[in-house]
Amino acid sequence: MGRTDSNGRLRRLELLAAQLKQNEHCTVQNLARQHGVSERTITRDLSLMREQGLPIDADRGRGGGVRLDRNWGVGRLNLSYPEAVDLLISIEVAEQMNSPMFLANLGSVRRQLVASFSPEKRSKVERLKSRILIGDTASTYVQTSMNAPPKRVVQAVHQAFIDQQTIEISYQREDREVSQRVIEPHFLLLNYPVWYVVAIDHLREAPRVFRCDRVQSALSTGSGFNLLPKSAFDTTLDGSNLSV
Known part of the structure; x- marks a missing residue:
């Protein structure tokens, strides 16, 4: 399996974990269609996730669903680079608007996001941030x-x-x-x-x-x-x- 395939699978596993936690009822068939892979691939993914300790339950039968225990919490959040950039810029916009609510921990979140970037990507993000302007409230x-x-x-x-x-x-x-x-x-x-x-x-x-x-x-x-x-x-x- 090449590096691109490995990265694609890791990303799919992350998305599956979030999806199973949010949805009441997912089927292997539906998951395979949504992710553009075979049902066999999804079944292997689910087995690997169980081996990694994720509490995934499955109903018996052809139409049975799979789910992740809602009491299970994600210990860490893995974001793709575009997702991290969007989140970081959203934080900057919120801070520039000087909203007093829900800003207490944004500085810490921003520092962690910035620390996850390479120096080259940090420079790119700074340039993007400088191109977003905050004006007055619309009439x-x-x-x-x-x-x-x-x-x-x-x-x-x-x-x-x-x-x-x-x-x-x-x-x-x-x-x-x-x-x-x-x-x-x-x-x-x-x-x-x-x-x-x-x-x-x-x-x-x-x-x-x-x-x-x-x-x-x-x-x-x-x-x-x-x-x-x-x-x-x-x-x-x-x-x-x-x-x-």
Whole structure:
């Protein structure tokens, strides 16, 4: 078994443990379909997990389910690098918003996450954090007009921001006119609870700010771009120029 296969199995075992703890009823058939492997592979995974001391129960019969004792607690949490980055950035956003609730232990969590990164990855995370801006709370008018963006759009914008790649978006303005744009997502701005993409718009050949919930579709072009300093967007980031 190659290193990639071994890493894939370790990751699958972690996900299985979390899934079995959360769900009342899982079947080997369903688990195999969800993880894209054979039922035989899932059965071997479950046997290995039992050997490692996880209290996994199984019902007899073809339709029987498997579950992990809910009283069992995970002693450690293994996160992939993208998951750890997302969590660390979320902590930074929460701290920058100065919310007084649930912040007591965030400093400790942040230090542990940072310590888990290599120096190269720490530098990369610091650059990502510097590209997330926290502004004022959105006006009541903006909040009442806000809709949750589609998950696929959020994922595409998120990945393009991290990978520093241009994306082609379908964008609906306040007057409901829809246009196709190719943009460079240089910064993300949170005017709670509304997220904006601070970008270079290839259509206008100028800086523009786009409300994430008005992005109807997003597709990576696979083309990278060079980051510009925040000062290049200062005029655009003036509150009077933000899309409402």
